[in-house]
Structure formats: C-alpha cells, structure tokens
Amino acid sequence: MIRIISAVCAFISLALPAVAEIDIEEVVSPGGITAWLVSEPSIPMVSIEIGFKGGSLTEPDDKLGSTYLMAGLLEEGAGDLDSVAFRQAAEALASSFSFDSSKENVLTGAQFLKENMDASIDLWKLALTQPSFDDTAFERTKAQVQSIVARRAKTPNEIAGDAFSAVAYAGHPYARTYQGTLKTIGALTQQDMRDAHRRSMTKDRMFIGVVGDITAAELGPVLDHLLGDLPETGPTMPNEITFQAEGGVTVVDFNTPQSVAVWGHQGIAQDDPDFFPAFVMNHIMGGSGFTSRLTSEVREKRGLTYGIYSYLASMDFAQYYGGSVSSSNDSIGEAIEIVKAEWARMAAEGVSAAELDAAKKYMTGNYPLRFDGNAKIAGLLRYSQMDNFPIDYPKKRNGYINAVTQEDIKRVAARLMRADDLHFVVVGKPVGLTSAN
Amino acid sequence: MIAKLAKLITACCLCGTSALALGEVSTFELDNGLEIVVIEDHRAPVVTHMLWYRVGAADEPAGKSGIAHFLEHLLFKGTDDLAPGEFSEIVSANGGSENAFTSFDYTGYFQRVSADRLPLMMKIESDRMQNLNLTEEEVLPERDVIIEERNSRTENNPSALFSEHRSALMYANHPYGTPVIGWMHEIENLTREDALDFYKKYYAPNNAILIVAGDVEPENVLALAQEHYGPRIPSDAITKRVRPQEPPKRAPIHTIFEDPRVGQPYVIREYLSANRKSGDQTEAAALRVFAELLGGSGVTSFLGQKLQLEQKVAINQAAWHSGMSYDRDGFGLYAVPAAGVSLQDLEEALDAALAEFLVQGVDVEHLARIKTQMKAAEIYALDNQSDVARRYGEALTSGLTVQDVQEWPALLAAVTAEDVMQAARTVLNENASVTGWFRAPQETK
Numbered sequence: 001m002i003r004i005i006s007a008v009c010a011f012i013s014l015a016l017p018a019v020a021e022i023d024i025e026e027v028v029s030p031g032g033i034t035a036w037l038v039s040e041p042s043i044p045m046v047s048i049e050i051g052f053k054g055g056s057l058t059e060p061d062d063k064l065g066s067t068y069l070m071a072g073l074l075e076e077g078a079g080d081l082d083s084v085a086f087r088q089a090a091e092a093l094a095s096s097f098s099f100d101s102s103k104e105n106v107l108t109g110a111q112f113l114k115e116n117m118d119a120s121i122d123l124w125k126l127a128l129t130q131p132s133f134d135d136t137a138f139e140r141t142k143a144q145v146q147s148i149v150a151r152r153a154k155t156p157n158e159i160a161g162d163a164f165s166a167v168a169y170a171g172h173p174y175a176r177t178y179q180g181t182l183k184t185i186g187a188l189t190q191q192d193m194r195d196a197h198r199r200s201m202t203k204d205r206m207f208i209g210v211v212g213d214i215t216a217a218e219l220g221p222v223l224d225h226l227l228g229d230l231p232e233t234g235p236t237m238p239n240e241i242t243f244q245a246e247g248g249v250t251v252v253d254f255n256t257p258q259s260v261a262v263w264g265h266q267g268i269a270q271d272d273p274d275f276f277p278a279f280v281m282n283h284i285m286g287g288s289g290f291t292s293r294l295t296s297e298v299r300e301k302r303g304l305t306y307g308i309y310s311y312l313a314s315m316d317f318a319q320y321y322g323g324s325v326s327s328s329n330d331s332i333g334e335a336i337e338i339v340k341a342e343w344a345r346m347a348a349e350g351v352s353a354a355e356l357d358a359a360k361k362y363m364t365g366n367y368p369l370r371f372d373g374n375a376k377i378a379g380l381l382r383y384s385q386m387d388n389f390p391i392d393y394p395k396k397r398n399g400y401i402n403a404v405t406q407e408d409i410k411r412v413a414a415r416l417m418r419a420d421d422l423h424f425v426v427v428g429k430p431v432g433l434t435s436a437n
Numbered sequence: 438m439i440a441k442l443a444k445l446i447t448a449c450c451l452c453g454t455s456a457l458a459l460g461e462v463s464t465f466e467l468d469n470g471l472e473i474v475v476i477e478d479h480r481a482p483v484v485t486h487m488l489w490y491r492v493g494a495a496d497e498p499a500g501k502s503g504i505a506h507f508l509e510h511l512l513f514k515g516t517d518d519l520a521p522g523e524f525s526e527i528v529s530a531n532g533g534s535e536n537a538f539t540s541f542d543y544t545g546y547f548q549r550v551s552a553d554r555l556p557l558m559m560k561i562e563s564d565r566m567q568n569l570n571l572t573e574e575e576v577l578p579e580r581d582v583i584i585e586e587r588n589s590r591t592e593n594n595p596s597a598l599f600s601e602h603r604s605a606l607m608y609a610n611h612p613y614g615t616p617v618i619g620w621m622h623e624i625e626n627l628t629r630e631d632a633l634d635f636y637k638k639y640y641a642p643n644n645a646i647l648i649v650a651g652d653v654e655p656e657n658v659l660a661l662a663q664e665h666y667g668p669r670i671p672s673d674a675i676t677k678r679v680r681p682q683e684p685p686k687r688a689p690i691h692t693i694f695e696d697p698r699v700g701q702p703y704v705i706r707e708y709l710s711a712n713r714k715s716g717d718q719t720e721a722a723a724l725r726v727f728a729e730l731l732g733g734s735g736v737t738s739f740l741g742q743k744l745q746l747e748q749k750v751a752i753n754q755a756a757w758h759s760g761m762s763y764d765r766d767g768f769g770l771y772a773v774p775a776a777g778v779s780l781q782d783l784e785e786a787l788d789a790a791l792a793e794f795l796v797q798g799v800d801v802e803h804l805a806r807i808k809t810q811m812k813a814a815e816i817y818a819l820d821n822q823s824d825v826a827r828r829y830g831e832a833l834t835s836g837l838t839v840q841d842v843q844e845w846p847a848l849l850a851a852v853t854a855e856d857v858m859q860a861a862r863t864v865l866n867e868n869a870s871v872t873g874w875f876r877a878p879q880e881t882k
Contacts, residue, residue, distance in 0.1 A: 022481075040480065042459050042480055043459065043816060043819050043820055044816065045816055045817060045820065047820075083736055084736050084737055084742070084746070087734065087735065087736060087737045088737050088806065091734065091737060091806040091807070091809070091810055092806050092809060093809075094809050094810045094812070094813030094814075111817065113813055113816060136746075140745065140746075140749075143752045143775060144752050144753060146776075147701045147752055147753070147773060150700040150701050151700035151701045152700065153700055154698045154699065154700035155700070156593055255697065256592075256593050256698060257588055257592045257593065258585070258588035258589060258592060258593045260593075288534075289525065289529050289534070289535075290513065290522065290525040290529075291522070291525055291526055291529050296522075299582055300521075300522065300578065302578060302581075303577070303578035303579065303580070303581025303582045303584075303585070304581070304585065305582070305585050306582055306583075306585045306586035306588075306589050306590075307589070326585065326588070326589050326593070327585060328584075328585065328588060358526065361529070361530045361531065361532060362529040362530065362532055364532065365530075365531055365532010365533070365550075366532045366533065366534060367532075368481070368482070368483070368532075368551065369483050369532070369533075369534065369549050369550070369551070371481060372480070372481045372483045372822060373820045373821050373822065374820050375820055375821075376821075
C-alpha cells in the first residue's frame with residue numbers, strides 16, 4: 001500500500017490543468033443576435049445549440065403540455081414539406097435536428113457537415129419559423145405524447161418526481177408536469193400549437209452555443225438568416241417561489257418491489273456569495289462518483305442501494321437542495337434515516353480538510369474533461385449563458401472552487417442544511433413509512 | 438459529396454503522427470498477449486483509458502449467473518496494494534471520471550483523465566488485473582448493492598422483465614438466454630470464491646485489450662503499457678470461446694406478458710440473425726441496412742410509412758440489428774398500437790407489411806439516403822472520443838479485428854438492393870423468432 005500511496009502523492013502534487021483550454025468568442029451578428037462560438041476546424045462539421053427560456057412555465061393551466069407537443073411537431077412538417085418530406089430532406093443532407101422542451105426551456109439543436117451548411121440552415125429555419133401543425137401530424141404526435149404520459153404515470157421515478165414538484169411548489173407553474181396530462185393534451189388544438197409557437201421561441205429569451213468548422217465572420221449572417229424572423233418578445237415569466245413543503249414524508253402507494261425516494265428543502269441561488277462553498281459541500285455530501293458520504297454510508301457500507309445522490313437544484317425562479325435514492329421496500333426507511341443523519345452531521349460539523357482537498361482536486365481536475373467534443377461543448381456554451389455565467393467563467397471557475405475553505409463550508413452548511421425541514425416523497429410499498437408532516 | 442468525404446477519411450488514416458491526426462489508429466501486442474489499440478485525438482489534453490476483458494456473462498458457469506457483473510463491482514474493492522475504495526479515490530483525486538460495464542461478451546473498465554495522468558491509471562488498472570484482495574466484509578454488502586441494482590434496472594421495470602423473459606425463450610441452449618445481471622435467485626447465492634474463481638481464470642493480459650484514446654503518441658502508450666502491463670502473467674486457462682449453440686429452430690414462439698405496471702402496450706419480435714464475423718461481415722452489413730430501411734427512422738422508414746401513416750395502426754415503430762456480438766443475436770422489430778388497435782391487429786399489420794416489403798423490394802432512393810447518412814456518421818463519430826474507443830472495444834471482444842472495424846463502413850456502402858433482399862428473406866424466418874405482447878392484465882368481464 002505504501003508504495004502506491006507515495007506514487008499517487010507524487011502525481012497529485014503536480015499542477016492539475018487549471019482552466020478549460022478552450023477559447024470562447026462572443027459573436028454579435030449584423031442583426032444583433034449574440035452567440036458564443038468555439039471555432040474548431042479539425043472535423044468538417046458544425047454543431048449549434050439554441051435554448052429559449054420559459055418552456056411550460058408560461059402555459060395557461062388548461063393548455064398544459066402545449067409547448068412540449070409543439071416542440072415535438074417542429075420536425076413534423078414545415079413550409080411546403082410534410083413530415084416525411086422534411087425528414088427525407090434532412091436525411092439526404094445527413095443533418096440531424098433536435099427539438100425538445102422541458103419545464104423551463106425549449107431547446108433545439110443541429111449537427112451538419114460543413115459542406116451542407118446552407119441547405120441545413122434553410123431546412124432548420126423552415127422548421128423553426130414555418131411549422132405546419134397539419135392535421136395528420138398533429139393527431140399522430142398527440143397520440144405519441146399521450147403514450148409517453150401514460151407510461152410516465154406507471155414509472156416509479158417519474159411518479160416520484162411529479163409528486164415532489166406538486167408538494168414543493170404547490171400553486172406555482174413549477175408544480176405542473178411539462179408534458180401535460182391526458183386531459184389537457186386531449187383538449188389541445190392546432191391553434192394552441194400556433195400560440196405556443198409564437199409564445200415560446202422569442203429573441204428576448206434566446207441563448208446560442210456554436211462549435212465546429214465555422215468562423216465568427218461566417219456565423220453572423222447564418223444567425224440572422226436562421227433566427228432573424230423570430231418574434232422579439234414573449235410572455236411574462238412567473239414569480240420566484242420558495243420551497244413550499246414542510247419537513248415530513250409523502251408516500252405514494254405503488255405496487256413495486258423497490259421504493260424510490262426523492263427529497264429536498266429550500267436551496268441556494270447561483271448568485272449567492274456562498275454558492276461555491278455549497279457547491280463543493282454538495283460534492284462531498286452526495287455528488288457524482290463513488291466517494292461521496294451518502295454513497296459511502298448507504299451503498300458501500302450497508303449495501304442498501306445501487307445509487308444515491310444529492311444535488312443543488314438551481315432553477316430560474318426557485319432553488320432547492322435535494323437528492324434521490326432507491327432501495328427495497330423493507331430498507332428504504334433505513335436509507336432515509338441515514339440521509340437525515342448525514343444532513344444533520346454536515347450542518348453540525350462541516351467537512352474535514354482531507355475531504356475538502358479531495359473534492360477540490362476532483363472538481364477542478366474533472367472540469368476540463370467536459371470540453372472534449374463539439375456537440376458537448378455547444379451544449380455547455382448554451383447552458384452557461386442560460387445560467388447567466390460570464391464568458392470567462394470556464395477560465396475562472398476552478399479559481400472559485402479552489403478559494404473555498406472549511407470555514408466557508410461550515411458557515412453555509414449551518415445555514416442551508418436543515419434535516420428536520422427535509423420533505424421526502426416515497427413511491428412504492430415502503431415498510432414502516434406513512435405520509436406525515 | 439460522398440467522394441470528398443471518403444477521401445478525407447482515407448487522408449486521416451494515412452497521415453503520420455502529427456498533432457492534427459484525429460482518429461488515427463495504431464495497434465501493438467505485448468509479449469504476454471495484451472493487445473493495444475491507440476486512437477489519437479489531439480483536440481483536448483484528455484485521454485480515455487479502457488481495459489476490456491474477453492469475458493462476459495455468456496462465459497459464466499451454469500448456476501452462477503451474474504458472476505461476471507458481480508466481479509466487475511468487486512474490482513473496486515481493493516488489491517494487495519490498494520485499500521477498498523482507494524482505486525476510486527485516486528481517480529477522483531486526479532480529476533478523473535471512471536466506471537465499468539459488463540455485457541454478454543465483455544467486461545470493461547475505463548477512466549477519463551487529463552492526458553498526463555495516463556501512467557497512474559495504467560499503474561492502478563494493471564494492479565487490479567491480478568492482485569485483487571477481497572474480504573467477506575467487502576463482498577457481502579456489494580452483493581446487496583447488485584441486488585438493489587437488479588431491483589432498479591429490472592424488478593422495478595416491467596419492460597426489462599419482459600425483455601429477459603423473451604431472451605430466455607429465444608435462446609434455449611445458448612447463454613444469451615440468461616440476463617447479464619443474473620437471475621435474482623442466483624445473484625443471492627454468489628460468493629467470494631465464485632468471484633475469485635472467475636477472476637483467476639479470465640483476468641490476464643492474454644485475455645485483455647487495452648484501448649487508449651486521446652491526446653497521446655502511440656509509441657509513448659506502448660512504452661507505458663510495457664512498463665505497467667508487461668509484468669502481468671498470461672493465464673493458461675484461456676482457450677477459444679465456445680458456447681453451447683442453439684439447436685435448429687422448428688416453430689415460432691409467441692408469448693403474452695402482463696404486468697399491472699404497463700403504461701403502454703406494444704408488440705415486439707426478434708429473429709435469430711447473423712452477427713458480424715471476422716472477415717465475413719457482409720450478411721450483417723446487409724441486415725444493418727435492411728433494419729434501417731424497415732424501421733430505422735420513424736415515418737420515413739418502410740414500417741413507419743405502412744403502419745403509422747397509411748394504416749394508422751401504430752404510433753411508433755422501430756427495427757434494429759447491431760450484429761455486434763460474439764455469437765448470433767437478434768434482428769428486432771417493435772410497434773406501439775394506436776388507440777383502439779388490438780395487439781393482434783397490430784401484429785397482423787406488421788406481418789402484412791413485412792410480406793409487402795419482400796414483394797415490393799428496396800426503394801433505391803431511400804437506400805441512397807441511408808448510405809449518405811452512414812457515411813456522414815463516420816465523420817460525426819470522430820467527435821466523441823469515448824464512443825470511438827468503445828466501438829473498438831466491443832468489436833475486439835466480439836471476435837472482430839481492427840481491420841474488420843475499419844472495413845465496416847466500406848462494407849455498408851457496398852450493400853446493394855439485392856443483398857438487402859437476400860438477407861431479408863433469410864432472416865425473416867418465423868420459426869427462428871420470438872414474438873411478445875406486452876400489456877396490462879386484461880380485465881375480466
């Protein structure tokens with residue numbers, strides 16, 4: 001053991017790569033559209049990722065699911081092309097387009113060969129600006145979404161997530177499912193699709209990441225052509241909301257051998273001065289990999305689960321500190337007790353110097369590894385802007401991590417971690433657990 | 438366009454070890470039998486280090502299902518030199534990501550780290566190739582972990598239960614009929630000794646492939662591999678992998694699987710099919726193209742046109758064929774019924790569509806579009822270092838060679854309409870098929 005340890009120490013005393021080694025340019029098109037670009041000519045392809053904030057949050061209650069269905073219909077026919085003709089055109093170019101939406105966003109992306117760029121952009125623009133929502137495609141896609149929703153209603157993880165949102169954000173759009181309910185989807189009309197289209201993809205909430213064989217000079221006109229015709233502004237966003245559920249347990253009865261639990265309480269905003277201490281603390285508590293406290297206690301020592309995680313959920317209008325675990329019906333109660341005990345221990349003690357050191361090494365060393373593929377980087381550029389990070393964030397981020405001290409974590413843990421406030425939603429037949437606040 | 442792309446790939450394969458080389462592949466073999474594949478990608482100072490063993494769930498002794506996967510978990514539980522969990526702590530302290538995976542034909546371990554950490558990864562990965570040191574107190578909780586893993590992946594997921602049920606019907610004699618994770622009643626009885634027996638037999642340099650992808654120079658990788666993996670001792674228990682093969686298939690199999698947790702019913706069918714074999718991949722290539730034509734792309738595929746657009750009996754459908762397996766595996770079809778359509782009617786419509794395809798033949802324009810996409814996919818694939826590494830690992834543990842992997846795109850491009858029809862007529866043999874209906878229990882009236 002000694003021999004290897006010394007070798008390891010020799011290695012980690014070398015400097016870790018301190019920053020992500022990519023150069024991000026901010027490109028502003030002649031028409032005033034901003035994008036972040038990483039020019040990377042070694043593969044003759046281009047990836048573009050675009051996000052619009054809002055998603056299902058701006059839907060009226062009785063139109064729930066309209067944005068999700070609308071996004072699904074964008075690849076089902078546009079301009080003179082019906083769904084088959086549109087897809088055949090994309091296949092002939094070997095270009096791929098994605099259209100999706102979530103609770104907070106509408107997302108669209110494209111990947112194409114450089115030599116097919118003009119035709120690919122034309123086709124994408126058609127989908128984004130002139131979707132047909134024709135009868136056949138509308139009914140067919142609606143049935144697909146209803147099928148997804150029906151499956152979701154029988155999937156323990158999904159049931160847990162939906163029930164958690166409902167108790168955590170009662171009365172707010174965050175409480176709703178973005179895919180809609182069988183009832184609201186059934187009532188949607190093609191006019192609802194046109195409304196959702198007009199509402200959810202507007203220039204005032206648009207964020208763009210581009211990576212590949214393209215220069216800033218080439219990109220500007222492409223952006224204007226692709227997106228210049230979109231509406232300028234969209235509807236008002238919802239208000240901020242704090243975590244509504246009180247400490248306790250909600251059991252959702254579902255006949256399955258393994259219970260799924262999700263939990264949370266109020267979290268911390270990304271612009272809070274203590275966000276980075278909380279971020280590092282969470283890595284030690286229940287972050288990815290095999291070394292977190294929760295993984296050590298619940299998985300490695302006791303074999304109660306295959307996976308347990310905690311996370312700081314930073315949404316646009318709410319923040320919670322949450323986590324998830326799955327365990328057999330007869331052991332989920334024990335797993336939950338351990339989570340609460342670890343929560344309390346962190347609040348009381350903070351982290352050790354060794355834990356903090358190991359977390360910093362992982363978090364700073366792993367960060368550059370994320371920037372290793374065009375498609376991946378384009379997505380990261382988009383999300384960085386949607387999270388309101390400055391363009392030099394990738395170069396500065398590791399510095400913020402390295403600046404975190406044990407005292408910082410102790411301070412934020414005392415403020416943030418409140419074991420008695422945790423609300424657990426448990427789906428299954430958990431032994432010894434009943435709903436209680 | 439196609440000619441230009443082909444030229445670009447060739448250029449990449451031929452260029453020397455310059456900093457611009459992307460996707461260039463070099464191969465070596467150590468005296469102890471370890472095969473090495475190096476894939477260069479100098480875009481970022483990152484490396485993917487993978488060690489693949491030519492052993493998987495289909496090589497397990499009878500009654501010990503899940504032992505290959507259990508052993509994979511136990512490889513994180515300490516060696517003569519490393520305490521339990523220390524492997525992961527070292528990877529983590531060096532900013533690395535890691536994991537491991539088990540399939541029917543392989544078990545693999547990987548780390549993604551900054552390129553300057555490659556020597557350390559080789560040091561600890563080569564260490565656990567032969568110096569595993571397991572105690573009961575590590576083994577027993579980990580067995581509970583894989584029981585919970587099976588709960589998460591399979592017991593809580595009726596679609597996964599249905600899948601292993603159908604595989605058990607498809608493979609009456611071949612071990613592909615036993616799930617990779619193992620049957621629950623056998624997992625519960627796996628022991629430390631079972632794991633060590635399997636380990637000692639199969640974990641050796643002459644049964645492994647080292648794949649390094651990223652910002653590295655091939656000669657350096659070879660020197661490092663010689664230093665770290667060179668001292669590992671070959672196993673004399675490694676013989677040609679011969680699994681029990683399927684007897685002749687004499688009748689179609691049909692099964693109905695019901696579970697109250699089914700939210701969306703569907704029909705699914707698999708036919709026993711030809712896999713990719715070294716120097717003999719043409720039938721698998723034709724099947725791959727056939728699957729794309731039939732159901733590779735939603736509404737533009739043949740089944741999408743027939744079932745979803747013309748007859749409106751399905752809201753989704755797919756066809757697939759990977760061919761990437763050591764022994765024969767499956768050609769699959771799947772359809773989800775539209776509201777009010779019975780699984781019986783849907784299956785009949787599916788059969789009618791297959792019969793129509795066999796009469797009507799290949800739409801040559803569709804074939805041309807598919808080939809364009811396959812060609813472009815080779816370019817796009819260069820963007821994901823881990824995927825390229827994984828592709829080689831799967832191939833080399835499935836009985837293929839580097840040359841087979843490199844010939845595959847050209848073989849796909851050479852598939853003709855006649856090849857597709859011949860492969861289709863061969864594979865669509867109902868006597869070698871399993872068809873399943875997946876649904877909630879029917880209410881009694």
